[in-house]
Amino acid sequence: MSCKIDCHTHIVNEAIKAVYFDHTDGYALVMPFLEKFAGNAPPDHSADIVQSDARLFLCPAIDISRDIPTQLATIEPCLESHRVVGLKIYLTYQTGRADDERLRCVYEFAEKHRLSITYHTGSCSLVLPTDNDINGSNARYVQNVARQFPSVNFIVAHMDDPRYEACIRIVHEQPNMFTDFSGAYEPGTQEGADMRWAIDTFARAIHQYPDTYTSILYGTDFCPPINLSAIDEYDTTIAGIFKPEQFEDIYYHNALRAFPRLAEYIQKEDVYDKAKTEF
Secondary structure, eight states: OOOOEEEEEOOOSHHHHHHHHHHOOSEEEEOOOOGGGBTTBOOOOHHHHHHTOTTEEEOOEEOTTSOHHHHHHHHGGGTTTTTBOEEEEEBTTBSOOTTOGGGHHHHHHHHHHTOEEEEEOSSOOSSSOOOOOTTTTOHHHHHHHHHHOTTSOEEEEGGGTTOHHHHHHHHHHOTTEEEOOTTTTOTTSHHHHOHHHHHHHHHHHHTTSTTGGGGBOOOOOBBGGGTBOOSHHHHHHHHHHSOGGGHHIIIIIHHHHHOHHHHHHHHHSOHHHHHHHHO
16 A cells, blocks of 8 residues: 555644654645644644655645735745645634635635645534634535635545534535545544444445545544544544555545645655655
8 A cells, every 4th residue: 555645634843743753654734723723732833844854745724814815925935845735724713614705815826726725624622712613614615615616626624523424425426525534533522432433423424425435535633732642543443434445545545636736746756755765
């Protein structure tokens, strides 16, 4: 099997990176935190961490409570130097819907630069401050945007917890939408307390359609300072839901389809072999 691509992490500083790569290897996409999380989330040096390690790629966060065009203008000159492959929008934590008109400039920017959009959807971390707009983060609003921008890929992170089955139905209908079950094993959640229940719940949603595996991404949401340290649990979950012949799609090929700029980096340069010799 090819190496893994972890499509959802918060490897935002050197300490977290060291713990992560002590336990696993491969590529990882880094999602920075919002400023509103300061004091609850760990120190965030995402851009520097990504630039220092060939295994990492960046998905800058868009703060939808601030001026969005200004943020995009700041990101644009750094797309190559920071190996940017997507953008992150923290729905639920921030009040808003994916199809809000004020976000249209984000999707036009993504279309121009072949970036993908990852949304936090559904329930939130138990330790980060949130507007708790869980209704606004519904995957059906993401689908509205995905239909308007068919050349952009949209990732509904966390399978719109707890709207798992509805999320899978939406993703199945929309070829440019993907999802994951990252962040599932946070202590204090039902999933974290009962992995067998979580696996059965995810499987019931995913097995609504035989080809859903082509839309599922491997992601851990790794960030021990906010109680997200699970890695092995995701391997157990994937083994409990999917057939062995589907593992390579889940761990690797689906990510290359979901993030076209990531695919360009990996195909242009043998980044993984370089990383294995340098780190």
